[in-house]
Amino acid sequence: MTSREAFLAQxxxxxxxxxxxxxxxxxxxxxxxxxxxxxxxxxxxxVRRRLLAQREDLLLRxxxxxxxxxxxxxxxxxxxGAAEAVAQIAQQVGARSAVRTxxxxxxxxxxxxxxxxAGIPCILLAYDAHDPQESRLRxxxxxxxxxxxxxxxxxxxxxxxxxxxxxxRGVSRLAxxxxxxxxxxxxxxxxxxxxxDALTLHKAQFLEGGDPGGxxxxxxxxxxxxxxxxxxxxxxxxxxxxxxVAVW
Amino acid sequence: xxxxxxxxxxxxxxxxxxDAFVQNSLRRLSHFHEARAQALAEIGLERWxxxxxxxxxxxxxxxxxxxxxxxxxxxxxxxxxxxVCWARTAQEANEYVLQxxxxxxxxxxxxxxxxxxxxMGLTHVLEExxxxxxxxxxxxxxxxxxxxxxxxxxxxxxxKSKEQVADLFAQRLGAEPVTDIPALAGIAxxxxxxxxxxxxxxxxxVNFAVAETGTIAIVTNEGNGRMCTSMPRVHIAIMGMEKVxxxxxxxxxxxxxxxxxxxxxxxxxxxxxxxxxxxxxEEDGPEEFHLVILDNGRRRLLEDPELQEALYCIRxxxxxxxxxxxxxxxxxxxxWVYPGPIGSIVTPMLVGLPKAKDLPYxxxxxxxxxxxxxxxxxxxxxxxxxxxxxxxxxxxxxKGSLLEKALMRGWLFLVxxxxxxxxxxxxxxxxxxxxxxxxxxxxxxxxxxxWTRSRDFPPVASRPFRARWKTLTRxxxxx
Numbered sequence: 001m002t003s004r005e006a007f008l009a010q011x012x013x014x015x016x017x018x019x020x021x022x023x024x025x026x027x028x029x030x031x032x033x034x035x036x037x038x039x040x041x042x043x044x045x046x047v048r049r050r051l052l053a054q055r056e057d058l059l060l061r062x063x064x065x066x067x068x069x070x071x072x073x074x075x076x077x078x079x080x081g082a083a084e085a086v087a088q089i090a091q092q093v094g095a096r097s098a099v100r101t102x103x104x105x106x107x108x109x110x111x112x113x114x115x116x117x118a119g120i121p122c123i124l125l126a127y128d129a130h131d132p133q134e135s136r137l138r139x140x141x142x143x144x145x146x147x148x149x150x151x152x153x154x155x156x157x158x159x160x161x162x163x164x165x166x167x168x169r170g171v172s173r174l175a176x177x178x179x180x181x182x183x184x185x186x187x188x189x190x191x192x193x194x195x196x197d198a199l200t201l202h203k204a205q206f207l208e209g210g211d212p213g214g215x216x217x218x219x220x221x222x223x224x225x226x227x228x229x230x231x232x233x234x235x236x237x238x239x240x241x242x243x244x245v246a247v248w
Numbered sequence: 249x250x251x252x253x254x255x256x257x258x259x260x261x262x263x264x265x266x267d268a269f270v271q272n273s274l275r276r277l278s279h280f281h282e283a284r285a286q287a288l289a290e291i292g293l294e295r296w297x298x299x300x301x302x303x304x305x306x307x308x309x310x311x312x313x314x315x316x317x318x319x320x321x322x323x324x325x326x327x328x329x330x331x332v333c334w335a336r337t338a339q340e341a342n343e344y345v346l347q348x349x350x351x352x353x354x355x356x357x358x359x360x361x362x363x364x365x366x367x368m369g370l371t372h373v374l375e376e377x378x379x380x381x382x383x384x385x386x387x388x389x390x391x392x393x394x395x396x397x398x399x400x401x402x403x404x405x406x407x408k409s410k411e412q413v414a415d416l417f418a419q420r421l422g423a424e425p426v427t428d429i430p431a432l433a434g435i436a437x438x439x440x441x442x443x444x445x446x447x448x449x450x451x452x453x454v455n456f457a458v459a460e461t462g463t464i465a466i467v468t469n470e471g472n473g474r475m476c477t478s479m480p481r482v483h484i485a486i487m488g489m490e491k492v493x494x495x496x497x498x499x500x501x502x503x504x505x506x507x508x509x510x511x512x513x514x515x516x517x518x519x520x521x522x523x524x525x526x527x528x529x530e531e532d533g534p535e536e537f538h539l540v541i542l543d544n545g546r547r548r549l550l551e552d553p554e555l556q557e558a559l560y561c562i563r564x565x566x567x568x569x570x571x572x573x574x575x576x577x578x579x580x581x582x583x584w585v586y587p588g589p590i591g592s593i594v595t596p597m598l599v600g601l602p603k604a605k606d607l608p609y610x611x612x613x614x615x616x617x618x619x620x621x622x623x624x625x626x627x628x629x630x631x632x633x634x635x636x637x638x639x640x641x642x643x644x645x646x647k648g649s650l651l652e653k654a655l656m657r658g659w660l661f662l663v664x665x666x667x668x669x670x671x672x673x674x675x676x677x678x679x680x681x682x683x684x685x686x687x688x689x690x691x692x693x694x695x696x697x698x699w700t701r702s703r704d705f706p707p708v709a710s711r712p713f714r715a716r717w718k719t720l721t722r723x724x725x726x727x
Contacts, residue, residue: 008334011318014551015312015315029309030302035495168530169530177471195504199499211527213521214527215477215533217474217520218520220516224470225470228408228433236437237440238474
């Protein structure tokens with residue numbers, strides 16, 4: 001293995017060969033927002049204000065785009081309605097087991113109760129701090145076997161119907177991946193217009209030493225492939241169906 | 249490294265031209281092209297052009313300060329608990345992966361699609377060392393079972409019919425012979441799900457690497473990239489050193505371009521941002537994260553002012569879909585990992601121009617590649633530069649016969665001397681008379697018969713343009 005210094009020295013050497021030769025393109029640093037926390041907090045504030053001003057329109061755009069991206073959209077009205085909508089979907093698809101994350105939305109939408117009334121057990125994918133190793137293995141098994149994965153989202157991009165989920169304590173990477181069906185509960189405050197908006201809001205949180213998050217999943221459609229004769233098939237490795245339960 | 253077959257361009261191209269199914273698949277590639285146009289219309293050409301401009305600016309800046317941004321990237325990856333491998337050659341990168349695998353007693357590796365790992369011949373190296381490495385992108389999985397190489401950057405198995413895939417699955421997996429495409433995908437899903445669960449290590453490529461956060465972005469549609477980064481204990485990501493971008497917000501620019509240019513999708517089903525291994529209190533994810541940064545000859549592009557732009561490439565495949573030559577000869581003719589117009593520049597520089605003399609000529613210079621390239625890479629210009637080197641360069645790089653050279657010299661004399669040009673026209677119009685059939689020349693004697701083997705030769709006009717021009721400028725009507 002080459003050392004970092006040797007590798008970079010070679011890169012520097014190569015770059016020096018091109019300096020001052022007419023062909024190499026001019027490479028000015030593109031104009032940017034200064035990389036300081038106040039500048040980005042200001043930027044985030046402006047994004048938030050813009051989103052708030054166009055919220056109604058944004059929610060409609062999201063619903064339309066989600067349909068185009070093959071999400072099944074259910075407009076639930078209230079958190080209670082969302083929980084019932086989840087139970088209804090579970091019954092419709094004949095799910096016998098479900099897993100969920102510990103997203104704050106579940107404090108408002110009692111999904112577990114609604115599923116229990118329908119006779120469907122729902123496991124929370126959060127390990128036991130007394131026995132992390134063993135419980136992690138057990139939960140992984142549950143996630144792999146579950147018929148249904150239910151999650152909240154951290155951001156939802158209207159332009160491309162992209163749900164953004166940050167993995168963390170209580171938010172398993174697998175909940176939205178291994179079950180054949182994924183249901184995402186979305187609240188109005190999470191909806192942004194573009195991916196750039198989501199990245200701005202997130203950056204204002206981690207800039208200057210904070211953690212950008214170990215794992216962000218951007219989910220915009222069911223799992224799909226066109227690898228055999230360019231024919232689209234859904235549900236290759238991830239979910240074959242994705243549901244957007246709109247809590248508004 | 250993977251076997252280099254770039255010298256067989258003519259032979260492999262002929263083979264593809266005679267294969268009816270391959271020709272049919274190539275024709276159907278035009279739907280990517282149409283989908284791309286639709287996607288552009290949807291976000292608006294003005295915004296599209298602004299994105300292209302922005303992306304180009306960012307890339308130009310990054311490449312010219314590549315040392316700076318690579319150092320920043322590595323520092324951040326390490327800050328979040330990842331390890332960085334600096335690999336000057338494919339061999340160094342392969343050895344590193346093998347080392348990590350051995351240290352963890354790895355028996356089974358799941359891989360998501362990565363062109364760089366193709367370039368390294370990684371799965372082959374691992375297999376030889378007794379470690380099973382399974383490709384999990386459906387197309388790559390098919391290619392691996394067939395022991396072939398990718399036909400297209402983003403659609404590696406489009407040259408295979410569903411019957412061929414069914415045979416392959418029956419032979420290698422003992423599956424029921426079905427030719428229903430969803431059923432075939434189902435067979436792969438079940439076979440690969442088992443591997444995902446059992447694997448000890450996941451290997452992925454990198455679409456973009458953000459220097460300021462140490463984040464890598466992985467773009468997939470099937471979800472296999474998410475599996476490879478969620479299930480196993482160890483994750484190794486491999487990137488060509490040109491994949492780095494400076495800032496977090498740059499991701500929005502490049503992601504907006506990549507899938508729209510590639511397949512016309514607004515965004516792929518999944519994009520995953522990975523920063524280091526899982527946090528200690530996370531529910532799942534790998535305990536170790538490694539980032540392999542590979543040179544493997546890219547410095548030859550970096551130090552070349554004429555060709556440096558090739559490092560802006562984000563591997564979307566749009567130039568393949570637009571290229572009339574790729575559209576006929578397909579991906580295998582190019583003889584190495586990167587096919588199509590961009591491959592005709594990258595490949596000669598990575599494997600050596602003397603070995604890939606045909607590639608810069610595998611283009612009509614129509615410019616469609618540059619037109620569709622989300623980074624506006626000037627591919628035709630670079631192909632010409634390479635042709636110039638082949639014509640004038642060192643003896644081992646030179647291409648073309650002495651006859652061709654002599655003819656070119658003769659042509660130069662003619663265009664520099666009007667009297668000679670006029671005379672040559674008249675001589676040619678006399679000489680061509682016995683060869684004319686219905687106003688065309690269908691056959692030329694050797695050594696010029698190469699041209700007429702597959703097309704007519706256009707005859708010299710009976711009345712030269714210069715004579716007509718005189719009449720026209722006098723205000724008379726032409727004949």
